Amino acid sequence: MTAIALIVGAALAVGAVVLVALPFLRDPAPVDDRLDAPGAAEERRLALVEERDRALAALKELEFDHRTGKIADDDYGELVGPLRQEAARTLRALDEERRAGPSAHEPKVRQVAVPAVEGEAVADEELVGDGETDVADRQVVDEPPIGPLEEGRDVQRRGVAEAK
Amino acid sequence: MAELGRAALVVSLGLSVYALVAGAIGARQNRRRLADSARNALFCSFGATLVASAVLASALVRHDFSFVYVAQHTDRSLSTPYALSAFWGGQEGSLLLWLLVLTGYGTLAVFVNRRLLRDLTAWVVPVLGGIGTFFAFMLVAVSSPFNTQTAPLDGAGLVASLQNPYMVAHPPMLYLGYVGLSIPFAFAAGALLSGKTDERWIVATRRWTLVAWTFLGFGQLLGAHWAYVEVGWGGYYAWDPVENAALMPWLAATAFLHSVMIQERKGMLKVWNMVLVALAFELSVLGTFLTRSGVVNSIHSFAKSSIGGWFLAFVVISTLFSVTLILWRLPLLKARTKLESALSREATFLYNNLLLVALCLTILWGVLFPIVTQLVKGETRTIGRPYYDFFLRAFGLPLLLLMGIGPLIAWRKTSVRALVRTLAWPIAVTVVCGIALAFAGAGSSKPGIIAYSFSAFVLATIVLELVRGTRATGSLFQLVSRNRRRYGGYVVHAAIVLLAIGIAGSSAYGANVERRLTLGQSATVDGYTLTNRGVTQRTTPRATETRAVLAVRGDWKGTIETGSNQFFNPPEPAQEVAIKTNWWRAEDLYVIADELHPKTNVVYVQVLVKPLVNLIWIAGIVFLIGSGIALWPDAREQRRLVTRLAPARA
Numbered sequence: 077m078t079a080i081a082l083i084v085g086a087a088l089a090v091g092a093v094v095l096v097a098l099p100f101l102r103d104p105a106p107v108d109d110r111l112d113a114p115g116a117a118e119e120r121r122l123a124l125v126e127e128r129d130r131a132l133a134a135l136k137e138l139e140f141d142h143r144t145g146k147i148a149d150d151d152y153g154e155l156v157g158p159l160r161q162e163a164a165r166t167l168r169a170l171d172e173e174r175r176a177g178p179s180a181h182e183p184k185v186r187q188v189a190v191p192a193v194e195g196e197a198v199a200d201e202e203l204v205g206d207g208e209t210d211v212a213d214r215q216v217v218d219e220p221p222i223g224p225l226e227e228g229r230d231v232q233r234r235g236v237a238e239a240k
Numbered sequence: 241m242a243e244l245g246r247a248a249l250v251v252s253l254g255l256s257v258y259a260l261v262a263g264a265i266g267a268r269q270n271r272r273r274l275a276d277s278a279r280n281a282l283f284c285s286f287g288a289t290l291v292a293s294a295v296l297a298s299a300l301v302r303h304d305f306s307f308v309y310v311a312q313h314t315d316r317s318l319s320t321p322y323a324l325s326a327f328w329g330g331q332e333g334s335l336l337l338w339l340l341v342l343t344g345y346g347t348l349a350v351f352v353n354r355r356l357l358r359d360l361t362a363w364v365v366p367v368l369g370g371i372g373t374f375f376a377f378m379l380v381a382v383s384s385p386f387n388t389q390t391a392p393l394d395g396a397g398l399v400a401s402l403q404n405p406y407m408v409a410h411p412p413m414l415y416l417g418y419v420g421l422s423i424p425f426a427f428a429a430g431a432l433l434s435g436k437t438d439e440r441w442i443v444a445t446r447r448w449t450l451v452a453w454t455f456l457g458f459g460q461l462l463g464a465h466w467a468y469v470e471v472g473w474g475g476y477y478a479w480d481p482v483e484n485a486a487l488m489p490w491l492a493a494t495a496f497l498h499s500v501m502i503q504e505r506k507g508m509l510k511v512w513n514m515v516l517v518a519l520a521f522e523l524s525v526l527g528t529f530l531t532r533s534g535v536v537n538s539i540h541s542f543a544k545s546s547i548g549g550w551f552l553a554f555v556v557i558s559t560l561f562s563v564t565l566i567l568w569r570l571p572l573l574k575a576r577t578k579l580e581s582a583l584s585r586e587a588t589f590l591y592n593n594l595l596l597v598a599l600c601l602t603i604l605w606g607v608l609f610p611i612v613t614q615l616v617k618g619e620t621r622t623i624g625r626p627y628y629d630f631f632l633r634a635f636g637l638p639l640l641l642l643m644g645i646g647p648l649i650a651w652r653k654t655s656v657r658a659l660v661r662t663l664a665w666p667i668a669v670t671v672v673c674g675i676a677l678a679f680a681g682a683g684s685s686k687p688g689i690i691a692y693s694f695s696a697f698v699l700a701t702i703v704l705e706l707v708r709g710t711r712a713t714g715s716l717f718q719l720v721s722r723n724r725r726r727y728g729g730y731v732v733h734a735a736i737v738l739l740a741i742g743i744a745g746s747s748a749y750g751a752n753v754e755r756r757l758t759l760g761q762s763a764t765v766d767g768y769t770l771t772n773r774g775v776t777q778r779t780t781p782r783a784t785e786t787r788a789v790l791a792v793r794g795d796w797k798g799t800i801e802t803g804s805n806q807f808f809n810p811p812e813p814a815q816e817v818a819i820k821t822n823w824w825r826a827e828d829l830y831v832i833a834d835e836l837h838p839k840t841n842v843v844y845v846q847v848l849v850k851p852l853v854n855l856i857w858i859a860g861i862v863f864l865i866g867s868g869i870a871l872w873p874d875a876r877e878q879r880r881l882v883t884r885l886a887p888a889r890a
Contacts, residue, residue: 082243
């Protein structure tokens with residue numbers, strides 16, 4: 077029993093050493109050994125995406141709260157304008173970033189395939205509702221920034237902002 | 241086989257140390273292969289710990305008493321499930337479970353995020369490696385489950401009170417909760433270390449926090465039910481330090497789950513969220529310290545040991561690490577916006593956070609008070625139930641009220657007029673319920689009737705939210721499925737309401753009578769008449785069982801047996817209470833017998849009637865359903881995250 081235990085233990089240790097050394101064994105002389113951390117441009121894009129998601133989520137919440145009577149018409153009218161402007165600003169900025177492209181800001185170091193199945197939870201699932209602006213970036217960019225959102229709502233409710 | 245277990249633990253320790261050191265160097269010096277290598281070490285440490293755990297589990301099932309741990313915590317009479325449950329019945333096994341869950345959770349969390357959040361996980365690995373190093377070191381050098389001896393014929397057996405189905409599930413649930421809080425802590429620390437304090441760490445850990453919080457909450461309810469049926473004092477929560485040790489991190493995690501929504505929506509409370517994550521983690525380690533050290537008197541005396549000093553050192557070091565990190569990165573944690581109105585959803589979340597943290601710290605002070613008095617005055621003074629009950633009412637009732645108000649208030653700001661209009665129906669329901677309850681006699685307890693009325697208020701707001709939401713979207717299914725986090729949260733709120741009603745009903749409106757009964761003598765309690773039909777005694781292979789036989793008439797009819805067992809191995813007594821549920825009256829008849837005299841047939845009985853107590857256990861099921869809804873995977877969410885993070889890298 078002791079011999080078996082020792083053999084299994086040794087195999088465990090050897091297996092661990094091989095796995096730990098694997099990144100070096102597989103790629104002994106890499107062209108670039110840096111972590112693919114987001115560069116300045118990518119961080120700027122991420123910040124803009126966060127702002128965009130936050131603005132769109134706030135708009136959606138505002139619409140929903142208005143529809144369910146939690147927020148009065150005059151409060152809605154006061155709040156919706158700045159939120160739309162904020163959403164439009166971030167969408168425009170993202171569009172400009174995209175047009176400029178990553179190469180305009182920094183060299184692309186390596187490419188990493190990203191299988192969709194490994195995606196984790198997003199910050200705000202409430203963004204993705206029926207009739208809402210989706211965050212599929214290309215789709216948003218190719219269309220007027222917040223058109224679908226406003227049009228959809230206008231037809232349904234004729235909110236105060238629209239009336240103004 | 242013990243050699244294999246020991247070797248596996250040494251390997252796990254070595255790998256954890258490597259994950260800590262190489263991971264920190266790799267992340268600091270931006271070296272991809274070294275960071276990947278450290279990540280693989282973390283994965284392998286899970287494998288090694290799994291091997292060590294398999295060795296211990298195998299020894300327990302085989303009753304291999306050459307393992308000191310197996311001989312100390314089991315005997316041949318134990319069935320396989322109870323023999324396996326001895327894995328966490330003792331200190332060494334519990335530490336191994338900590339390490340197993342930590343490395344398992346860590347491996348999964350890092351593996352899932354290894355590509356999308358590569359720069360962040362590079363820093364998460366050394367943090368997890370550091371925590372793993374501590375537990376692996378404890379197992380290798382201080383408290384090993386693989387010490388051996390010449391095998392005795394039989395073991396010492398498992399403590400009788402642990403031989404209960406709830407105790408098979410309760411400790412692992414708690415550990416899955418305690419240890420699960422390491423993941424948000426590691427990601428938060430990783431974000432601070434890397435200086436990337438954007439929302440990605442929150443996105444990555446939201447579900448992990450919810451999973452840990454669910455296990456911790458459900459584990460506590462299992463423990464409460466165990467105490468109710470097994471400990472035999474008539475209650476389910478005694479404000480025992482070890483019970484409090486599980487409640488405190490759960491309260492901190494509850495505060496975090498709410499406040500993190502404000503950060504997601506408004507970019508506020510970044511420092512507060514970091515503090516809450518660190519607090520929840522530190523309290524979870526402190527909980528293990530309190531459970532394992534024996535530094536405070538507790539009914540969990542089976543857990544006493546001498547490893548407290550190590551844990552205390554770990555708590556101090558990790559707290560200093562967290563505080564230093566947060567202070568260092570304060571400039572990166574500035575809020576982007578301000579609170580726009582005191583009448584807004586985010587403001588109610590803030591109030592809720594303050595109350596939760598105040599309750600948590602009040603309990604912490606109650607737990608630490610005996611230690612502080614011992615250090616300062618040289619004598620141990622404990623804080624009793626009235627202290628905890630007072631603060632539970634002082635902070636718990638406003639929390640209950642806020643649970644109803646919060647969902648009805650809009651984000652950003654709400655006018656008083658809109659708020660009054662929205663609250664009209666729930667307030668009407670509350671007033672009607674309050675008046676009806678007062679007429680029904682519930683006014684005998686002010687906290688009780690307030691808790692009932694506030695519960696009615698919260699339930700009314702949940703129903704109102706569902707009705708209005710369904711009207712707005714056209715379908716209840718669509719409403720819930722497209723907003724699982726919010727509506728799962730409402731179901732959890734409903735569970736908390738059931739819990740509040742159960743606690744208020746069983747503690748404020750119950751009956752409690754003690755009597756000495758001779759043969760044929762009766763006692764009447766709240767509609768039940770119990771008559772002593774004699775005291776019996778019989779011997780089984782495991783224990784001498786003494787029972788009072790009581791005939792019950794009134795709202796429930798039948799015969800009950802209550803008494804005690806004197807176990808042989810280990811030689812210790814255990815209370816065996818009689819519990820009869822009267823579903824028609826929604827209450828339990830709970831009978832404890834003491835000083836049973838088989839020769840004279842005399843018995844002292846304590847008869848308790850506990851109204852609505854079963855709502856507490858039903859709340860546990862509703863809690864699980866709500867958490868399940870909030871946790872249910874959403875493919876659209878995953879697509880969105882990939883869309884958000886991938887374009888510049890693909």
